[in-house]
Amino acid sequence: MTLTHSHWDSHTRLGFMLAAGLYHGIMLVSFGGPRVPDDVMPFLRNVTRGRAIPSERLELVAEHYYHFGGASPINAQNDALAAALGAELAARGHRLPIWVGNRNWSPYLTDAVQQAHQSGCQRILAVLTSGYASYSSCRQYRDDLDAALVQTGLTGELKVDKVRQFFNHPGFVTPFADGLVAALGRLSSHDPTLTSADVEVIFTGHSLPIGAAMSSGFGAWREATGGAYLAQHRQVAEQVVQAVNLLQRAAGGPEVTHWQLAWQSRSGPAAQPWLEPDVNDAIAGLPGLGRKAVVTVPISFISDHMEVIWDLDIEAAATAAGLGLGYARAATPGTHPKFVTALADMIEERQSGRGDRAHIGRYGAWPDSCPPDCCPAPVRPHHQGARP
Ligand SMILES: CC1=C(CCC(=O)O)c2cc3nc(cc4[nH]c(cc5[nH]c(cc1n2)c(C)c5CCC(=O)O)c(CCC(=O)O)c4C)C(CCC(=O)O)=C3C
Numbered sequence: 001m002t003l004t005h006s007h008w009d010s011h012t013r014l015g016f017m018l019a020a021g022l023y024h025g026i027m028l029v030s031f032g033g034p035r036v037p038d039d040v041m042p043f044l045r046n047v048t049r050g051r052a053i054p055s056e057r058l059e060l061v062a063e064h065y066y067h068f069g070g071a072s073p074i075n076a077q078n079d080a081l082a083a084a085l086g087a088e089l090a091a092r093g094h095r096l097p098i099w100v101g102n103r104n105w106s107p108y109l110t111d112a113v114q115q116a117h118q119s120g121c122q123r124i125l126a127v128l129t130s131g132y133a134s135y136s137s138c139r140q141y142r143d144d145l146d147a148a149l150v151q152t153g154l155t156g157e158l159k160v161d162k163v164r165q166f167f168n169h170p171g172f173v174t175p176f177a178d179g180l181v182a183a184l185g186r187l188s189s190h191d192p193t194l195t196s197a198d199v200e201v202i203f204t205g206h207s208l209p210i211g212a213a214m215s216s217g218f219g220a221w222r223e224a225t226g227g228a229y230l231a232q233h234r235q236v237a238e239q240v241v242q243a244v245n246l247l248q249r250a251a252g253g254p255e256v257t258h259w260q261l262a263w264q265s266r267s268g269p270a271a272q273p274w275l276e277p278d279v280n281d282a283i284a285g286l287p288g289l290g291r292k293a294v295v296t297v298p299i300s301f302i303s304d305h306m307e308v309i310w311d312l313d314i315e316a317a318a319t320a321a322g323l324g325l326g327y328a329r330a331a332t333p334g335t336h337p338k339f340v341t342a343l344a345d346m347i348e349e350r351q352s353g354r355g356d357r358a359h360i361g362r363y364g365a366w367p368d369s370c371p372p373d374c375c376p377a378p379v380r381p382h383h384q385g386a387r388p
C-alpha cells in the first residue's frame with residue numbers, strides 16, 4: 001500500500017515526523033452492554049430507539065440480562081481485548097493508546113473521542129468489533145463515529161479512519177477452527193461412538209432483516225446472491241471447515257462432513273422477513289437427517305457475549321437436549337493470540353503502509369475505506385426519532 005494524497009494533505013510534515021506513523025491512537029468501537037440491573041432497560045432503549053422492535057421482545061431480552069445479574073459479559077471482553085492488543089502493539093514498539101467506545105452504553109463513543117482528543121490525538125484508527133459488512137455491523141458504527149465527532153464539536157479536529165472488515169483474515173478464521181476442533185473433541189469424549197456422519201456443524205450469523213442483508217456491501221459484493229453479509233458468512237464457514245479438516249486429518253480426528261449456515265438472535269416484528277433458518281429450526285431438522293449431535297459455531301461474533309451465551313449456550317442447547325442430540329458450542333476468537341496478532345497486523349498495515357493485507361479464500365481483502373454507497377441505512381417507514 002502506498003500513502004495516498006489525502007494522507008499527506010491532512011498531515012503536516014512535522015506532525016508526521018513526531019508521530020512516526022499516521023495514527024496517534026486506537027479506538028475499539030463496539031456495541032456496549034449493561035453493567036448492573038438498572039442499566040438494562042435504558043441500554044435496551046438506546047439499542048432500539050427509532051427501531052420497530054416490539055415491547056414484548058424488549059421485556060424478553062431484558063430477562064436474558066437479569067438472568068446474568070444484569071451484567072453483559074461484553075464489557076469485560078472488550079477490556080480484555082483492548083489490553084491484549086495494547087500489549088501486542090507495545091511489544092512491537094508502537095506507543096499507541098487504546099480506548100473503547102460504544103454505540104449503546106458507556107464508555108460512549110462521544111466520551112471516547114473526547115478523551116482521545118484531550119490526550120493530544122489528531123488522527124486515530126478505529127477497530128470495529130465486527131468483521132463483516134452490513135449496516136448494523138459496519139456502516140452504523142462509522143455513522144456513530146461521525147455523529148460523535150459532530151456532537152463533541154471535534155469534526156476536523158480529530159480524524160478517525162477504520163481498519164478493514166476482517167472476516168477473511170486468517171487470524172479471525174483460525175481461532176474458530178481451533179474452537180471447532182476443541183468442541184468436536186468434547187463431543188467425542190462424551191460419546192466416543194460418534195462418527196462424522198453423526199455430527200452436524202451449524203455456523204451461526206446474527207440474523208438481519210432481508211432488506212439489510214441484500215443491501216450490504218457495494219458493487220459486485222452487493223450483487224452476490226443475498227448481499228455481502230451472507231456471502232462473507234458463507235465464505236468464513238467454508239474456510240473454517242477446510243482448516244478444521246486439515247487439522248483433523250493430521251490428528252486422526254473426525255472430519256466435518258455435514259454443515260450448514262443458520263441465523264440467530266432474530267429481533268423485529270414477526271411480519272418483517274429476516275435471514276432464515278433460525279438456528280433452533282435448523283437443529284429441529286437434525287434428527288430427520290439421522291444426526292446424533294450438533295456443534296454451533298458463532299462466526300458473526302468476536303467474543304462470547306450475551307448473544308452467544310443466551311441464544312446458543314442456553315436456547316440452542318435446550319433445543320438440542322429436547323431432541324436428544326449431543327451439543328457443543330465452539331469458542332469465539334476472544335483474546336486468541338492469532339486474533340490479537342491479526343488486529344495488530346492490520347493496524348500496522350495502516351500505520352506504516354507496509355504489510356501483506358493477509359486474507360484467505362476466494363475474496364480479496366476488504367477496502368480500508370468503504371465506498372459511499374456501501375451498506376446504506378435501511379429505510380424505516382415508522383422512524384420514531386433520532387438515534388443517541
Ligand atoms: C449484525 C448484528 C450484530 C453483530 C455485529 C456487532 O457485533 O455489532 C449485533 C451484535 C450485538 N447485538 C447485541 C444486542 C442486541 N441487539 C439487538 C437488536 C439488533 N441487533 C441487530 C444486528 C446485530 N447485532 C439488529 C438488526 C437488531 C434490531 C434493531 C436494529 O435494527 O438495530 C438488541 C435489541 C433487543 C433484541 O431485539 O434482541 C440487543 C439487546 C449485542 C450485545 C450483546 C451483549 O450485551 O453482550 C451485540 C454484540
Ligand SMILES: [Fe+2]
Pocket residue numbers: 206265
Ligand atoms: Fe444485535
